[in-house]
Each structure stands twice: as structure tokens, then as C-alpha cells.
Amino acid sequence: MSMLEVKDLSIHFGGVKAVQNVTFSIDSGIVYSVIGPNGAGKTTLFNLITGVYKPTTGEIRLDGEAIGGKSPNELATRGVARTFQNLQICMNMAAIENVMVGAHLRLDRNLLKAALRFPALKRRDRELREEAAELMRFVGLEKYVETRADAMSYGALKRLEIARALAMKPRLIFLDEPAAGLNPKETIEVDHLVRKIAESGVTVVLVEHDMKMVMNLSDRILVLNYGKKLAEGTGEEIRNNPDVIAAYLGTHD
Amino acid sequence: MKKNAYFGLYIVIAILIVLPFVLPNSFYMDLVIRMAINAVIVLGLNLLIGFAGQISLGHAGFLGIGAYASAVLPTHFGWHPLLAMGAGAAVTGALAALVARPIFKLKGHYLAMATLGLGIIINIALRNEAQWTGGPDGMAVPAMGLFGFDLSSDKQWYWVVALLLSVSVWASLNLIDSPFGRALRALHGSEVASQVVGVDVVRYKVAIFVMSAVFASIMGSVTAHYVGFVSPNFADFFHSIELVTMVVIGGMASVYGSLVGAVLLTALPQALATFEGWETVVFGAILMLSMIFMPKGLVPTLAAKFGKGD
Ligand SMILES: Nc1ncnc2c1ncn2[C@@H]1O[C@H](COP(=O)(O)OP(=O)(O)OP(=O)(O)O)[C@@H](O)[C@H]1O
Ligand SMILES: [Mg+2]
Numbered sequence: 001m002s003m004l005e006v007k008d009l010s011i012h013f014g015g016v017k018a019v020q021n022v023t024f025s026i027d028s029g030i031v032y033s034v035i036g037p038n039g040a041g042k043t044t045l046f047n048l049i050t051g052v053y054k055p056t057t058g059e060i061r062l063d064g065e066a067i068g069g070k071s072p073n074e075l076a077t078r079g080v081a082r083t084f085q086n087l088q089i090c091m092n093m094a095a096i097e098n099v100m101v102g103a104h105l106r107l108d109r110n111l112l113k114a115a116l117r118f119p120a121l122k123r124r125d126r127e128l129r130e131e132a133a134e135l136m137r138f139v140g141l142e143k144y145v146e147t148r149a150d151a152m153s154y155g156a157l158k159r160l161e162i163a164r165a166l167a168m169k170p171r172l173i174f175l176d177e178p179a180a181g182l183n184p185k186e187t188i189e190v191d192h193l194v195r196k197i198a199e200s201g202v203t204v205v206l207v208e209h210d211m212k213m214v215m216n217l218s219d220r221i222l223v224l225n226y227g228k229k230l231a232e233g234t235g236e237e238i239r240n241n242p243d244v245i246a247a248y249l250g251t252h253d
Numbered sequence: 254m255k256k257n258a259y260f261g262l263y264i265v266i267a268i269l270i271v272l273p274f275v276l277p278n279s280f281y282m283d284l285v286i287r288m289a290i291n292a293v294i295v296l297g298l299n300l301l302i303g304f305a306g307q308i309s310l311g312h313a314g315f316l317g318i319g320a321y322a323s324a325v326l327p328t329h330f331g332w333h334p335l336l337a338m339g340a341g342a343a344v345t346g347a348l349a350a351l352v353a354r355p356i357f358k359l360k361g362h363y364l365a366m367a368t369l370g371l372g373i374i375i376n377i378a379l380r381n382e383a384q385w386t387g388g389p390d391g392m393a394v395p396a397m398g399l400f401g402f403d404l405s406s407d408k409q410w411y412w413v414v415a416l417l418l419s420v421s422v423w424a425s426l427n428l429i430d431s432p433f434g435r436a437l438r439a440l441h442g443s444e445v446a447s448q449v450v451g452v453d454v455v456r457y458k459v460a461i462f463v464m465s466a467v468f469a470s471i472m473g474s475v476t477a478h479y480v481g482f483v484s485p486n487f488a489d490f491f492h493s494i495e496l497v498t499m500v501v502i503g504g505m506a507s508v509y510g511s512l513v514g515a516v517l518l519t520a521l522p523q524a525l526a527t528f529e530g531w532e533t534v535v536f537g538a539i540l541m542l543s544m545i546f547m548p549k550g551l552v553p554t555l556a557a558k559f560g561k562g563d
């Protein structure tokens with residue numbers, strides 16, 4: 001059975017059909033990419049699956065359980081993590097605290113114990129700070145362990161989002177354009193990073209415009225166009241698909 | 254959160270220990286007690302406004318519930334003051350919890366309007382239930398008895414309030430740098446980011462709202478016993494605004510800023526008394542200027558200037 005199954009998924013914003021009857025499934029342990037021109041509905045699809053938007057119609061199943069319409073925090077408890085195309089960093093916090101908050105569900109969140117500074121909580125927090133620093137090193141942010149988030153470059157913040165998502169210890173991670181706005185060197189680093197994440201056993205769903213990176217990393221690819229599924233298959237199949245070529249060269253319609 | 258965050262607490266405690274020995278007379282003693290009471294209220298309010306990013310324009314209403322619980326229950330029903338204080342806090346907590354859910358589904362201006370409305374409703378209730386509350390004239394509050402002796406002298410009150418303030422600063426610092434506090438700050442920084450890592454944002458907003466309301470209620474009771482008198486003005490809209498102003502002037506999301514804001518704005522009306530009739534205008538002008546030149550508030554601005562963490 002596939003880890004994630006999406007069936008006839010649609011969402012409408014007024015007259016805009018951002019995602020229309022999209023069906024696909026993702027096996028555990030692979031890198032699955034979603035590509036398509038600007039406005040194709042890729043981010044909207046991520047928002048639907050991670051609970052940020054509620055589907056108008058259709059089904060989403062995680063390990064067979066229907067999760068369509070569940071809130072993002074409920075999905076977090078099921079091991080679903082994500083990053084955002086338009087950065088969602090807490091600029092009011094230190095960089096490392098952004099990562100630490102990713103471990104939210106694994107911590108004792110009791111208000112009273114926190115206010116009274118229970119030693120067990122402090123001890124766990126100290127360990128967590130170590131874990132978070134380790135994660136920052138893993139994504140290549142060792143320089144920024146002591147920095148405020150609002151003092152970091154765009155490229156560094158993109159990776160900070162990945163570190164925060166990894167702090168959840170997810171089973172399934174959605175990366176929305178992790179290489180957008182990065183220079184070629186940084187892009188290669190992110191490419192390696194995504195591979196490392198996949199090798200650690202996390203199922204990766206990737207949206208990315210950098211085709212080289214997509215072809216490099218993906219086990220399977222879904223192509224969206226105007227909210228609809230245009231094609232799905234291996235990199236090889238997608239590269240040779242006439243509809244995809246037409247859509248990307250703009251001769252579609 | 255910097256490692257030296259607790260250093261400020263030691264300074265606060267040191268100042269609180271020295272103050273009563275250097276204050277020239279009871280006028281200043283009284284002023285400092287009121288500063289400290291306000292500081293505790295503002296600390297709680299800053300957790301809500303500065304750290305969690307949620308506005309409340311009705312907090313004086315919660316002060317009012319606490320104050321009137323301490324006035325009405327011992328006077329009319331013979332309750333022990335501590336029991337009355339607890340009852341006030343419980344009622345405030347229950348009321349805050351009841352209205353919080355629908356309120357926090359609202360955003361931005363609507364949240365401000367909803368809390369404003371709540372504060373006004375509480376105030377009207379206190380004004381109108383004259384047979385219990387004395388109506389617009391207010392009522393006297395019996396003395397607070399603690400462990401067999403009456404809290405009456407300023408000295409005694411001073412130490413009680415100083416202890417409350419020190420504990421509140423300590424607890425606030427603890428809370429901010431904990432999983433709960435990080436979740437709170439995260440939902441302020443990016444609500445959607447905090448949700449996808451598992452923060453149930455409505456729950457956290459409700460929790461901190463209830464907590465700061467209960468803080469306010471308890472300090473309302475303390476004020477009532479200390480002053481020995483309550484009137485509806487204590488629970489009115491202008492008092493709510495004054496508290497929010499203390500948060501903003503001192504510095505949002507700054508524990509020590511809360512103290513500075515409370516101290517300054519409690520002292521300012523006294524200092525401006527010489528302006529006879531123009532106090533309000535000068536007061537307003539000072540607020541405007543400080544907002545223009547220090548939009549982040551006093552303590553964060555100074556901390557940034559001198560390159561030190563808060
Ligand atoms: N909340 C919303 N309200 C209204 N329209 C929306 C909303 N979210 C997305 N859309 C619309 O849905 C369509 C798909 O947008 P989406 O952001 O998913 O595209 P995308 O494939 O991620 O594009 P890009 O490559 O530029 O990131 C667009 O027409 C967009 O304007
Ligand atoms: Mg997008």
C-alpha cells in the first residue's frame with residue numbers, strides 16, 4: 001500500500017479551480033517531485049495535503065487513513081512536515097529556536113511546569129538545543145547556531161526551514177522550492193541535502209523549478225498544469241512525454 | 254533568549270530589597286507599591302500582547318472582577334479575603350476561557366473590538382449592580398488578613414508586592430524560554446509555521462489569555478485590599494488602554510520592558526501634576542513621541558543600541 005494516496009482532489013477559490021481532480025499516490029521511501037509552470041497549483045496541492053487548505057472535493061489518505069480536512073497540527077502528529085515557498089520563519093526568535101520549535105510535539109509543553117522551571121524540562125531543553133545545533137550543522141548552517149533569525153540571508157533561511165521540519169522527525173516531508181532564489185553553489189548543496197534526507201529514510205515530496213535537480217533526485221514525477229494532472233511517471237517518462245514538452249514550451253492550448 | 258536573561262532578575266531583587274530603606278517618605282513608598290502592582294499586571298499582559306502577539310483592550314475588566322470579588326464577598330458574605338481573591342481569579346479564568354475560543358477565531362481589529370467590548374460589559378455590570386458594588390461611587394474593601402495578622406502598613410504591603418513581582422519576573426523568564434513559551438512566540442512569528450510543526454494555536458492563545466486575565470484578577474484583588482477602596486473607574490476602558498500603553502512603551506516581548514513601562518507610566522502622572530490641567534496633553538505627547546522614536550519600546554531600543562540582548 002502507498003504511504004500517501006490522493007484521489008480526485010479539487011479546491012476552488014471562487015471561480016479559480018486551483019487544483020482539479022488530481023489523483024496520484026506516493027510510495028514510502030521515495031523522492032516524489034511535483035512540477036509545472038507558475039500558477040499550476042503545486043503550492044496549493046501542498047497546502048491541501050498538509051491541512052492548510054480544506055479540499056472542496058476529493059480524498060487524501062495517509063497510510064490508508066482519510067486525512068482530508070484535518071488541521072495542520074493534527075497532521076504534524078502523524079509525521080507530516082513541510083517547508084514554505086514564501087519563507088515562514090519566526091523572525092522574533094533566534095535561529096536555533098526556530099529549529100527547536102520544530103520539536104514541539106516531542107516535548108513536555110506544560111505551562112505550569114515551565115513557569116516553575118521544572119528541572120526535567122530544563123534538562124530536556126538543553127539536550128534539544130544540542131539536537132537543534134546538530135540539525136543546523138546537518139543542513140549546513142553551522143555558522144548561524146548563535147544568530148538571530150532576522151540576521152540571516154535568504155538562502156540560509158531556506159535551509160533553516162528544512163532544519164525546523166527535520167526537527168519534527170517526520171516520516172513525510174514536503175519541500176516547496178527549497179532551491180528557489182539560491183545561487184548555483186547553494187543549489188547543489190540543497191540537492192545533496194535533499195538526497196541525504198531521503199537516504200535517512202524520510203519520504204520526500206519536492207516542488208522545484210530547477211529541472212536538473214528534479215531529474216537528479218526524483219524517483220517519480222507528477223506534472224501539473226492549470227490545476228490538472230498532465231502526466232505522472234519516472235523522470236525518463238516525463239522527459240519524453242509530448243504533453244509535458246508542449247506545456248513547457250508553451251505550445252499547449 | 255540570552256543566557257544572562259536572569260541577571261536582570263537579580264538586579265530587580267536587589268533594587269526591591271534596598272528601596273524601602275532609601276525611600277524618603279510614605280508618598281514614595283505608596284508610589285513604588287503601585288508601580289510594582291502595575292508591573293505584575295503588565296508582565297502578564299505582555300506575555301499575551303508582546304510574546305503571543307494577541308491584543309487585549311479589556312484587561313481592566315479582569316482587574317475589576319478581582320477587585321470587586323475582594324470587596325463584595327468579604328463585605329456582604331463574610332468570606333475570607335484569600336478565598337474571595339481565589340473566587341475572583343476562578344471566575345475571571347472561567348469567563349476568559351469561555352469567551353476566548355470565539356474571540357481567538359477572530360483576527361486583528363476584530364480581536365481588539367471583542368476584548369474592548371468584554372471590558373466594557375464588565376464595567377457596566379459593576380456600575381449597575383449598585384446594591385452589591387456601590388455603583389459609580391464604588392465601595393470600601395476590608396483589610397486583608399494573612400496568617401492571623403492584618404496587612405495594613407505600607408511596609409508590610411511593600412514586601413508582599415515585592416515578593417509577587419520577583420516571582421512573576423522569574424516565572425515569566427522561565428515561561429518564555431520553555432517549550433510552551435517558544436510555541437507562543439512561534440505562533441506570533443508565523444502562525445502557519447507554528448501550526449505545521451504541531452502547535453494548536455487556538456489552544457495556546459486561549460491558555461495565555463486566561464493566564465494573563467487571572468494574573469490581572471489577582472492583582473486587582475491585591476490593589477483593592479491595598480487601597481482599601483474600589484470604584485468602577487479601576488475597571489474602565491481608560492485603565493485598559495493605560496496598561497496596554499505600559500506594555501508598548503516599555504517594550505513588547507520584553508520582560509524588563511514591562512517593568513520599565515509600568516514604572517514610568519505610574520510615575521508620569523505624578524511628575525506631570527505641575528502642568529495643572531495639561532497633564533493629559535503632555536502625557537499624550539510623550540506617548541506619541543516615544544512611539545515615533547522608539548516604536549519597539551524603551552528597553553528593546555536601548556538594548557539594541559548598546560548591543561546587548563534583552
Ligand atoms: N488562497 C488563495 N485564494 C485564491 N486563489 C489562490 C489561493 N491560493 C492559490 N490561489 C490560486 O491558485 C493558483 C495556483 O497557485 P499555486 O500557488 O498553487 O501555484 P504554484 O504551482 O505553486 O505556482 P509557483 O510555481 O508560482 O509557485 C493560482 O492561480 C493562484 O492565484
Ligand atoms: Mg508555488
